[in-house]
Amino acid sequence: MKRRRAAVWLTALAASAAVLLFLTRLLMPKYMGKVVEGNLTEEYYKETTGHDVLIFGNCEAYENISPIVLWREFGITSYIRGNAQQLIAQSYYLLEDALKTETPKAVVLNISSMTQFEQENESYNRMTLDGMRWSSAKWRAILATKMEDEHLIEYIFPLLRFHSRWKELEQEDFLYFFKKEPVSHNGYYMRADIRPAGELPAMRRRSDYSFDARAWEYLDQIRLLCEERGITLILMKAPALYPYWYEEWDSQIVAYAQVHGLTYLNAGRESESIGIDFSYDTYDQGLHLNVYGAEKLTRYLGSILFAVPGVEDRREDVELAAVWAEKERFYDEKKAEQEAEFARLGYLTQFYTD
Amino acid sequence: MNELYEILEDIIPEADYKTSTSLVKDGNLTSFELVRLVTQINDVFDLSIPSEEITPENFDSAEAMYRLIERLEGEE
Amino acid sequence: MLLVSYSFAAFCLVLFAVYYLFSGRLQWVVLLVFSGLFYAHGGVRGLLYPLVTTGSAWFLAGRIGRQTKESGRYMKEQGFDRMQKKAYTKQVKKKQRCLLTAGLVLNFGILAAAKYTSLFMTLGISYYTFQAMGYLIDVYRRKYEPERNPARLALFVGFFPQLTAGPISRFDRMREELFREHRFSFSGFRLGAERVLWGYFKKLVIANRIGPAAAAITGSPELYSGFFAFFGMLFHVIELYADFSGCMDIVLGLSQMLGISLPENFERPFFSKSLSEFWRRWHMSLMQWFREYIFFPVSTSHFSQSFAKAVGRIGGRQAGSKAPVWLAGLVVWLVTGIWHGASWRFVTWGLANCSVILLSQELSGVYRGFHERFAFSNRPWYQYFASLRTCLVFGLLQMLIYVSIPELFGMFLGMAAGEGLSELCAGGLLTLGLDLADYGILFLGLVLLFAVELMGRGGSVRERFEEKPGWLRYLLLFALFLLVIMAGVYGHGYDASRFIYNRF
Numbered sequence: 056m057k058r059r060r061a062a063v064w065l066t067a068l069a070a071s072a073a074v075l076l077f078l079t080r081l082l083m084p085k086y087m088g089k090v091v092e093g094n095l096t097e098e099y100y101k102e103t104t105g106h107d108v109l110i111f112g113n114c115e116a117y118e119n120i121s122p123i124v125l126w127r128e129f130g131i132t133s134y135i136r137g138n139a140q141q142l143i144a145q146s147y148y149l150l151e152d153a154l155k156t157e158t159p160k161a162v163v164l165n166i167s168s169m170t171q172f173e174q175e176n177e178s179y180n181r182m183t184l185d186g187m188r189w190s191s192a193k194w195r196a197i198l199a200t201k202m203e204d205e206h207l208i209e210y211i212f213p214l215l216r217f218h219s220r221w222k223e224l225e226q227e228d229f230l231y232f233f234k235k236e237p238v239s240h241n242g243y244y245m246r247a248d249i250r251p252a253g254e255l256p257a258m259r260r261r262s263d264y265s266f267d268a269r270a271w272e273y274l275d276q277i278r279l280l281c282e283e284r285g286i287t288l289i290l291m292k293a294p295a296l297y298p299y300w301y302e303e304w305d306s307q308i309v310a311y312a313q314v315h316g317l318t319y320l321n322a323g324r325e326s327e328s329i330g331i332d333f334s335y336d337t338y339d340q341g342l343h344l345n346v347y348g349a350e351k352l353t354r355y356l357g358s359i360l361f362a363v364p365g366v367e368d369r370r371e372d373v374e375l376a377a378v379w380a381e382k383e384r385f386y387d388e389k390k391a392e393q394e395a396e397f398a399r400l401g402y403l404t405q406f407y408t409d
Numbered sequence: 410m411n412e413l414y415e416i417l418e419d420i421i422p423e424a425d426y427k428t429s430t431s432l433v434k435d436g437n438l439t440s441f442e443l444v445r446l447v448t449q450i451n452d453v454f455d456l457s458i459p460s461e462e463i464t465p466e467n468f469d470s471a472e473a474m475y476r477l478i479e480r481l482e483g484e485e
Numbered sequence: 486m487l488l489v490s491y492s493f494a495a496f497c498l499v500l501f502a503v504y505y506l507f508s509g510r511l512q513w514v515v516l517l518v519f520s521g522l523f524y525a526h527g528g529v530r531g532l533l534y535p536l537v538t539t540g541s542a543w544f545l546a547g548r549i550g551r552q553t554k555e556s557g558r559y560m561k562e563q564g565f566d567r568m569q570k571k572a573y574t575k576q577v578k579k580k581q582r583c584l585l586t587a588g589l590v591l592n593f594g595i596l597a598a599a600k601y602t603s604l605f606m607t608l609g610i611s612y613y614t615f616q617a618m619g620y621l622i623d624v625y626r627r628k629y630e631p632e633r634n635p636a637r638l639a640l641f642v643g644f645f646p647q648l649t650a651g652p653i654s655r656f657d658r659m660r661e662e663l664f665r666e667h668r669f670s671f672s673g674f675r676l677g678a679e680r681v682l683w684g685y686f687k688k689l690v691i692a693n694r695i696g697p698a699a700a701a702i703t704g705s706p707e708l709y710s711g712f713f714a715f716f717g718m719l720f721h722v723i724e725l726y727a728d729f730s731g732c733m734d735i736v737l738g739l740s741q742m743l744g745i746s747l748p749e750n751f752e753r754p755f756f757s758k759s760l761s762e763f764w765r766r767w768h769m770s771l772m773q774w775f776r777e778y779i780f781f782p783v784s785t786s787h788f789s790q791s792f793a794k795a796v797g798r799i800g801g802r803q804a805g806s807k808a809p810v811w812l813a814g815l816v817v818w819l820v821t822g823i824w825h826g827a828s829w830r831f832v833t834w835g836l837a838n839c840s841v842i843l844l845s846q847e848l849s850g851v852y853r854g855f856h857e858r859f860a861f862s863n864r865p866w867y868q869y870f871a872s873l874r875t876c877l878v879f880g881l882l883q884m885l886i887y888v889s890i891p892e893l894f895g896m897f898l899g900m901a902a903g904e905g906l907s908e909l910c911a912g913g914l915l916t917l918g919l920d921l922a923d924y925g926i927l928f929l930g931l932v933l934l935f936a937v938e939l940m941g942r943g944g945s946v947r948e949r950f951e952e953k954p955g956w957l958r959y960l961l962l963f964a965l966f967l968l969v970i971m972a973g974v975y976g977h978g979y980d981a982s983r984f985i986y987n988r989f
Contacts, residue, residue: 067956071963078971177977204977206491218971222922419803423853439761440776441846444784444813445806448793452805457790460781461626 075214081224082217085231086182089406091238092117092139096149097186098239099136104378105157107366108133110242111146111277112165115293118343120163121353122241123386126379129357130368135242140179143168143273148196150277152187154284160365161287163356164277166308166319167300172267174202184210240386245346247393248403252333252341255297264303278315287363291320294331294352296341320359322352329355346390410475416449417471426471433465443468450474456481488649488735489688489975496523497739504743505669513640513664516743523645524608531607534599538592539642542617543635545588546624549581550631585625592618601827609648611824615774617642620656622778629657637664644745646736650729652750652770667744676947677741682965684734689973690930692728696974697918699724703887706896711904714888714896716914718880723931725883726755729768753938758871760878761842775817784813810846814839825886834885841878926972 086093095117108131110116117137125131136149146164153159174180180200187193197210209216238244281288290312292300300323312319322329329351333341336348344352360366369375396403417426424437432438438446446468447458458481467477487493500519507515524532556577560570596614599606620641624631632638641659702709702717709717730751740747748770757763764772783789789809797805815836822835845852861867884893899905905913915921940946950958 063956067959074963074967078967208491209976214970216977218973218976221971222920420806439765440780441761441810441814444781444810447785448790448806448809449802451785451790452794452797452802457787458785459626460777460785461628463781463785 079212079214079217080232081228082220083185083213084181084217084220085227085235087227087231087235087238088225089408090182091244093182094186094235094238095138095242095244096136096183098237099134099153099242100188101237102134102241104132104375105159106132106134107160107369108163108360108363109150109153109159109161110135110137110163110165111141111150112137112163113141113168114139114244114343115167115295116141116163116165117239117242118244118246119293119349119352120356121243121245121346121349121386123243123379123383124350124353125357125360126370127383128354129361130370131357131360131366132369132375132379133241133360135239137165137242138179138183140171140174140176141168141183142172142174142200143270143277144172144199145183145196147273147277147280148192148199149183149187150280151192152190154280155190155192158284159286161289161360161363162277162281163289163291163360164274166274166290166292167295167298169266169270169274169308170298170304172270174200177202177205180205181216185213237385240382240389243349245349245386245389245393246338246343246403246406247346247390248338248397248406249335249345249347250338250340251335252296252337255341258299261301261303264301264307266304266307274311278317287318287365289318289320289359289363291356292323293344294323294326294329294348295343296333296337298342318359320356322355325355346393410471412453413450413471413475413478416446416453419449420445430470430472433469438468446474450478454478454482488732489685492526501742504667508668509666512667513637516644516663517636517640520640520643520645520648523648524643527608534595534605534607534610535613535643536639537595538614538617539635539639541588541591542621542642543632543638545584546621546631547633549584549621549624552577552581553627581625585621588621589618600824609650612647612651612653613642615653615771616647616656619653619774619778623656632656632660646739647747649736650732651768652733652736652748653774654748654770658748662745662747670744673744674742676951677738677743679947679962680734680738680741682738682962682969684731684736684738685969685973686930686965687727687731687734687934689969689975691927691934692724692731693974694919694923694927694930694972695720695724695727698914701917706888706892709905710896711899711902711906712909713905713913714884715900716909718884721887722876722880722883727934753941755876756872756938756942757875758868759845760838760875760882761845763875763879764838764842775821779820780813780817783816784809789813811843814843818842830886830889833890834882837882837885841882930968930972 084093108125110120110122110133112135114137117135120135122133122135125133136146136153138145141149143166146168150162180202184193184197184200187196193210194207197207201207201210206215278288280286290308292305292308300321305321308319308321311317326333331344331348331351336344336351338345361368393403414427417424420442421432421437424432426432426437429435429437433443443463447463451457456478458477462477462481467473496519500515503519504512504515521532524535556573560573563569565573592614596610598604599610620632620638623629632641640663641656644659644663647654699717699720702713703721706714706717733750737747737749750768750770752766752769754763754767757766789812792812793805793808796808818835818839819832820835821838822831822833825831825834856863881893884896888896914924919927937946940949943949950961953961
């Protein structure tokens with residue numbers, strides 16, 4: 056009798072939990088439309104093979120480097136763990152998270168996130184953090200970067216955050232309930248449309264060029280973690296016409312790299328030698344590179360990465376080659392699709408806003 | 410006692426004030442009626458019932474009211 | 486700390502664990518410590534005012550109690566006769582009245598300063614001041630002996646669930662509740678939790694959702710005229726009730742989870758047949774406080790009784806006995822109005838309520854004749870009509886809080902002229918910040934609320950709910966939980982989750 060009662064209770068609790076899980080899944084944004092960044096963090100866990108290079112950073116990382124080209128032309132296996140407005144602290148915890156399952160030879164960190172330590176928009180935090188696997192790293196990432204009106208418990212039970220989305224449920228919420236399509240190419244966000252750079256806002260002098268002390272702390276932590284695991288850390292700044300990367304900022308990073316013996320690539324300075332043409336290689340007037348610009352930057356980066364001890368050409372590895380052949384196929388297919396659509400319409404429907 | 414009944418007849422003619430033991434609890438005597446009752450009792454019996462004596466225990470039945478009146482008369 | 490916040494939920498979880506771990510005679514100390522923490526959450530400085538109130542009430546009540554005891558002993562020793570005793574008691578009472586007056590002036594002075602100046606505002610000041618002063622007056626009236634331990638008195642004054650919006654409780658009753666041992670009882674805990682859930686339903690699903698629309702209309706009456714004014718009144722009353730009574734359900738449910746029973750503050754007021762009955766069933770603990778400590782003392786005061794005699798001489802015994810009622814009613818409603826806010830609006834509102842209540846009291850003879858003559862007035866539908874009429878009167882009087890009397894008349898003239906009707910038909914309600922889905926949820930929520938209140942006429946809904954089979958109860962409660970989680974207005978993008986009544 057007692058055992059039966061317990062069984063009934065357990066069933067009831069399990070059923071209730073199932074209902075709540077169902078609702079959580081239904082109501083969480085699927086990020087399969089115009090904004091796909093919400094899926095970037097999560098897609099990393101679907102990887103079946105390891106990487107020699109991991110790349111961290113915000114949009115300047117995941118929109119400007121193509122791991123597929125790194126493989127195709129250098130045989131380097133890589134993955135980008137970047138997201139929209141990904142803070143340096145979040146990059147640190149994502150690195151910690153990744154190091155639980157693999158140890159790359161090199162880590163590339165895009166340092167443009169040094170300029171802003173605190174999050175400006177809650178939805179960026181959700182896109183970066185919601186996809187992260189639960190561990191103490193995720194817990195600490197949330198506590199370190201949540202905005203004032205955000206709560207840890209809303210990450211533990213996302214239903215508390217997204218409960219009112221029942222009003223705006225769309226077809227995609229049902230369509231991608233069980234399974235989502237991949238949106239990135241090893242973390243790379245592909246754009247094959249072109250919107251040449253035009254007039255940019257005037258460069259304003261700032262009263263203070265110092266980085267937040269907490270940003271420096273996390274940079275130190277990333278460096279120390281890499282040292283501890285014998286990983287070569289490379290700092291980079293992607294080429295972008297805007298937002299401006301001030302000389303005063305650059306010199307601080309140069310000094311930091313010198314003190315700690317790190318490689319720092321300011322690709323913005325090398326734009327010309329890399330061959331970036333901002334009338335062609337950008338999809339949003341010079342803020343981010345499109346696939347053509349990204350491929351150019353990747354070639355430049357590849358030759359530098361190739362010099363890192365342990366980073367090798369792995370194209371001979373049959374198993375790896377099979378996995379990457381599929382990635383290449385997917386990449387080429389998407390690129391061709393976008394190119395065709397852009398040629399036909401002059402824009403990409405998925406990302407179009409009036 | 411009859412004087413008290415007269416007052417009650419005047420104030421709550423509908424209620425069964427002779428036998429009921431829950432005049433306050435049943436809502437026959439709301440605060441308005443209570444105050445009118447006290448005022449008339451004060452007048453007729455030449456008393457001054459203090460406000461803290463206005464409790465359900467003292468006013469739930471005619472008997473209880475009478476006991477209160479007697480007690481206060483004794484104190485005078 | 487807001488009742489609708491994650492930190493409050495965490496606070497309660499920790500409290501439950503500690504409270505039942507320490508079950509024993511010192512359990513009340515746990516409550517005292519947590520009440521202090523609850524208070525200090527808004528700034529340690531805020532602790533100062535309740536401490537002053539507790540301290541003064543403790544000290545003065547102690548003095549008064551000691552004098553009562555000593556005078557009794559003294560009279561016995563001296564072998565006073567009745568006349569001597571009376572004279573001596575009078576002397577002692579005079580001294581005690583000085584102490585009482587000092588306490589009242591000090592504490593209501595602090596309350597007035599907090600409410601009517603912007604010098605400081607501290608959580609729950611009205612509620613704990615009323616409680617502490619009720620205690621002081623009761624000791625002065627020799628209803629019970631003063632509490633010796635100031636810490637125990639501090640818990641009575643500052644028991645944290647009551648600080649948001651009451652209820653105002655009495656020391657003799659709370660003493661029994663607060664200071665005994667509370668062993669964990671699963672059924673009590675569950676019943677309390679169920680009530681908390683129901684409270685959150687009222688607050689989050691109904692009050693928070695209708696809030697923006699109510700605020701839009703009542704906030705700018707000059708923009709919304711005619712029929713909009715009617716909806717504004719309706720929304721305002723719904724929000725007020727769902728918010729305030731929901732808060733009470735949370736507070737009383739939470740206390741029940743701690744094994745402590747607090748006095749009820751609402752008894753389905755919208756089923757009242759008259760305004761005076763309404764006010765006996767709405768914010769009951771405050772109205773009881775006013776009745777016991779203002780209405781009765783004023784009406785039985787020497788002045789009122791002399792006034793009664795004077796009126797009696799001119800207008801007869803009937804009128805004479807009514808004079809104190811009128812006088813004391815006026816005072817109580819003036820105070821009620823001023824307590825709600827320091828403005829003429831609130832004074833007008835209080836006096837209007839008073840007028841309606843006293844007038845209907847005067848007309849009670851007419852009603853009686855009407856009921857005797859027309860049998861239909863005893864039919865159920867007439868009872869509903871009477872309740873509806875009461876709600877309308879209450880709603881109309883509430884309007885005086887946010888519009889002036891000329892504006893009110895303007896609104897009615899507008900309504901008579903059909904103003905706003907075409908805008909309403911063209912979807913005017915959708916311009917108030919709520920969309921169709923919101924109104925759908927509101928409608929469902931209100932139907933549920935109304936159905937449950939209607940069931941309450943046949944006895945306690947909760948008791949009858951308990952008799953249902955376990956699986957059904959679980960299913961219904963889980964459904965209610967889902968409703969609160971999904972249809973509640975809270976969380977990101979919503980920061981106005983404050984209870985209306987914690988301003989007081």
